[in-house]
Amino acid sequence: RVINPDGGTAILPKAFNYKHPASKPQIFQVDPTQVPAAGGQPVTILGADFREGVKVYFDGLASPQVDLLSEGKIIAVTPPHPPGKVDLIVVNDDGGNAHLPQGVEYLAPQSEPVVFSLEPDRGPVDGGTPVVIHGKDFREGIKVFFNGIPAPAVELLSYKELRVITPPGREGPADVTVMNTGEHLGSFTLKNAFTYVTSNPKIVSINPSQGVAGTEAYLLGEDFREGARVFFGEVEVPAQDLRVESQERVWVKVPAQERTGYFDVRLVNPDGAEALLKQGFRYRLPDSRPVVKELSPSRGPVIGHIIVTIIGEDFRDQAEVYFGGITALSVEVIDGNTIRAKIPPHSPGPKDVTVTNYDGGTHTLTAAFTYEEPDSEPQIFRVEPNKGPAVGETAITISGNDFRPGALVYIGGVPAREVVVENYQTIRALTPPGEEGPKDVTVINPDQGAATLAKGFTYYAIELPVIYGLDPDRGESTGRTRVTLRGERLQEGALVFVGGRPAQEVQVQDAQTLTFLTPPGEPGWQEVRVRNPDGGWAALPQGFLYLRPRMAPEAPDWLETDRADHETIKIQWPPVEFANYYEIYISDSRSGPYRFLDQTIRTVYYATGLQPNTRYYFKVRAVNELGVSDFSYEDNARTDRGEKAVPQLEPEEMLVQSETGRLTAVISSARALALAAYQVDFTPPAYQKIPLKTVRISRDALQQAVWSFTIDTGKLVLEVPPYSLLPVLTGSSSAYGEILIRDLGQAEAERALKKLPRGSRIISPVYSVGWQLFEDKEILPQGLFYQEITLSMDYAPSLMGPGEKAVLYLYNDDAGRWEAAAAVKDRYLPRLTLKTMRPIWVMLVAQ
Known part of the structure; x- marks a missing residue:
């Protein structure tokens, strides 16, 4: 009942219900404590013993919306109210209430923020979605609420843009409130501005869709969430073999199964939402073992649509290619080692490249191709x-x-x-x-900006010309040598190029013959190329040899002298261009005088009839009809001590023992190597199929040896100084050293070929060369020769392709790879030579 001063009365029957409440709610904190007078501001009330049906009053005015989040938390929307401080009352349904005097202050608004839109306007119920809010009059210190729950992060981009992270929320639409704070107080609420959703994942494909356990694959689809789990059949992918890269892509390593065949692929998001791809993956037992080694180019634009070449092994017809899980736009299998694929569009960054053969054989090269976002737009x-x-x-x-x-x-x-x-x-x-x-x-520009003109060039087939030979095939580098070229399908109007330079006075006599004058060129062998008017061409590598104009010879680059015996010294030097012959001079002193000794057309000379145990000094010069070169640098050597060999000290015969897979030559006599050089001959055809060849030398033979001995297998030759083995043969007189030369066989050659540069060919057996000590019935492998041994390998020039050269390769055991050796090429023979003090693995390679 209400009674005015003039006695007027109004009664509302049963308007108030007295109760005996069981609850005892409490208010601990209110946030915010200042709100706009226009109302509509969510307020968070923290306390205790809040119950279902709770109501909130601001100075007696009921809140239009109250959300009970828990027994200790309420979110209530303020009703409109004039400025000023007001009491806050929370009332449970049983009448229990809590009172916070002047707990909230209404203020006249100092700003008028407005929200126009949110981007995106939906996100998962677990929150964490980055959202940009578009509107106006946003101020520093602004707060944002989703259904009254404050956003955990708010960034003021400008007066009309905010970037926020959504808080967790209930499924369905949510009001979004922005509130300027402090002296800029003002708020605005956009009803149903954001929608909370649970996830709805879908698997569109899995690439590749077949393979074996351990295959790296990508699930492509939508709405994949961090923390998702993946199952192949009933087998879950371990966490370490799963990576959610985005909401559209998940990388997995396929788990093992007990059988082959098709299996469902299932993805489960953390909120329990599932996606299923029926019979999504087929387990197979492939025959092929593809390997992806490299790509060219290995970078490209994010828009895709460029063709890359994939180099590897065991590619099969109908192979599929994936870039970061996305199928290549086109695939062309050129051969078992080469694929050309058109890359699909993709996001920036490195991507795995996978090749899957028709039988499920799969290989992935990690981060093999990098997508880049270019600045240029060619x-x-x-x-x-x-x-x-x-x-x-x-x-x-x-x-x-x-x-x-x-x-x-x-x-x-x-x-x-x-x-x-x-x-x-x-x-x-x-x-x-x-x-x-x-x-x-x-x-493709350097920044990976790319442009493609589809079908921009068309190849057509023609009959190509052929070059058989040139006569002459050499001439002076000044040019104007008249040359006749013979071949086939030479056309009128054909052009000739020598070393890339156009020839002069080209005359096509018929389809098999033309003549031309050589242009000037660089000394050395040059390519000769014929180009017909229809564009067909043929090239003869090393087709013409340019010679320097003849002149007086230069001095030899080097001179080497070595003791041969007690009265002979061996002298050698490199060939000199234009030399007709060489003059050898000798002296008893480094400072001279030097006297003429002899002349020769060869580059090796044996000075004999000298005094034993005497040092001699030598110089050499080259001579032709145009003059004499300067003298070479001086070199010297000392003759050996001793006298000529007496007939009774001829070396003994060797005993050759042939065992299964092993051929052994034995040198046992104490005087065997004393006054003559051995050559152990393993070249007979009957010996060639025996993989292991050994030479055993007794301690006594090595102690009295003067000469090196040679081991010739037919493809590999060793020259072994006695002292290379002697230092460790200090035990009993029955001790001996054994040199081992082993052909390691085809399997080792195939393993070696995989580690060589692309295009290399092995043109010799793969050999191991080493030695071991036999002493007191013990076999002791040795890791060092105590003096350099010389190894030579011959090759057949007929095995060399155009532009190829022979290279000697040694295996680097520390690095685990084959490496080209610094071998010396013989100037006259197809032979490579090196010196070593270590046991080695060695082979000849054409590249």
């Missing part, structure tokens, strides 16, 4: 000419825009040669060889 307008022979070497001009210095050009995925960026609108290049038909032309 364009290709046209290619001129736009067709040429499949043999390549057609000079083309590419017209377009935004070409950058260092740009690369690809025709059908194969790099063009001699690419020149003339300016931002023009590129010139030579086409590579290609297969008949239209090919895409691609330009």
